[in-house]
Amino acid sequence: MLEDRYDSPLSTRSDAARDAYVRGVDLLIGGDAGVEAALETAIGHDEGFAMAHLALARAKQGLGKAAEAKGPLARARALAGGLTSREAAQIDALGLLIEGRGAEACPRLRAHAAEHPRDVLVAQTCTSVFGLIGFSGQAGREAEQLAFTTMLAPHYGDDWWFLCQHAFAEMEVGRLEPARRDIDRSLELRPTAAHGVHVKAHLHYECGETRAGLADLAAYHRGLDRTAQLHCHVSWHVGLWALETGDLATMWRVMDEDLDPARSTSPPLNVLTDAAALLARAELHGVAVPPERWATVSAFAAARFPEPGIAFADVHAALAHAMAGEGEALARIVRDARGPAAPVVRALAEGFGDYARGDWAGAVARFTGVMAEHERIGGSRAQRDLVEHALAGALLRLGRGEEAARLLAMRRPRTDWTGAVAGLPH
Secondary structure, eight states, X not given: OOBOTTSOBXXXXXXXXXXXXXXXXXXXXXTOSOHHHHHHHHHHHOTTOHHHHHHHHHHHHHTTOHHHHHHHHHHHHHTGGGSOHHHHHHHHHXXXXXXXXXXXXXXXXXXXXXXXXXXXXHHGGGOSTTSTTTTSOOTTHHHHHHHHHHHHHHHHSSOHHHHHHHHHHHHHTTOHHHHHHHHHHHHHHOTTOHHHHHHHHHHHHHTTOHHHHHHHHHHHHHHSOTXXXXXXXXXXHHHHHHHHTTOHHHHHHHIIIIIOTTTOOSOHHHHHHHHHHHHHHHHHHTOOOOHHHHHHHHHHHHHHOOSOOOHHHHHHHHHHHHHHTOHHHHHHHHHHOXXXXXXXXXXXXXXXXXXXXXXXXXXXXXXXXXXXXXXGGOSOHHHHHHHHHHHHHHHHHTTOHHHHHHHHHHHSTTSOOTTSSTTOOO
């Protein structure tokens, strides 16, 4: 029987189908462009190749094409009867996730990963800050993420995908030097992987290496295919560093060409969160943001995420609604927030409402109340610095600048925070 790159047997007799499938999976786990085309090629060589159909459904889900994922998922399920029990179990568990039934899928995926750790399509769902652990809404999820990738270590060894995800998990708990070693090795093995370049950007951010990070990322960003899953988010990093180095022309170009909801082809979750975050960071930096820009992001949030339920999206939608003066949409998030992180979502949504109205004391109270647990909303430390900086900005407007600077110096001592909030003493 043919095998994938991780030595797992595949139910296909076509070498060409296997090779295209392996290429497609590598592109998927690397966050690169061309995933769908590679997997469709695999299916073209063997229409009965169930795992290629499953991977295509998973790829479409990751790209925000939930409706398009239904067809290949249905085909994978129809073919499951002729598969090994291991492959059939992947279709069963991943199918729940692709259908948006994450709460049901999570324990089955975790159990499958424990039994078959080298089934990378399953293992991948529990890694990264946007994965099932990252979006679990639970306290301590950063430590749990590292525990999960540490469990995988003996099974993957010197593998570029694993080292990339392990480095990210290490970084998010503050283990920066081990993270540097692992991400550098990952990039040696696969220099073009978008996830690898992205994780290295996070390392530069965490270490306060703004200019080095921008120099590394800018050239890569220019050549990154707009259809790559990570295009929007890599663009956000470029825009943020351009802002921090005073290059406002580049920041606005990134906003207009790469993050604008009308132009970006990236997953809606990334478009919403990255666009809202860059505008907010610009305002904190002292840049005037035209109201129509907030209105655009607010309208996108209302259209693509009308019902609360994904904490990370809800917080950024609340920010956009607050800054756009859309009180009813903001109130809906406060009222209807659900899931384990709902209390944190409500507090942050109310805090952004206070901030937008100039109720600085109210914003300080709301943000302070969740400062120890905002990891529960998901996302990276770099992304959640928006909350840290917003609290500092509110303190500054209350005349408590020294306290604001002390806050960031204690909580984010290595990041380049000194220019993050206009007027902050340092």
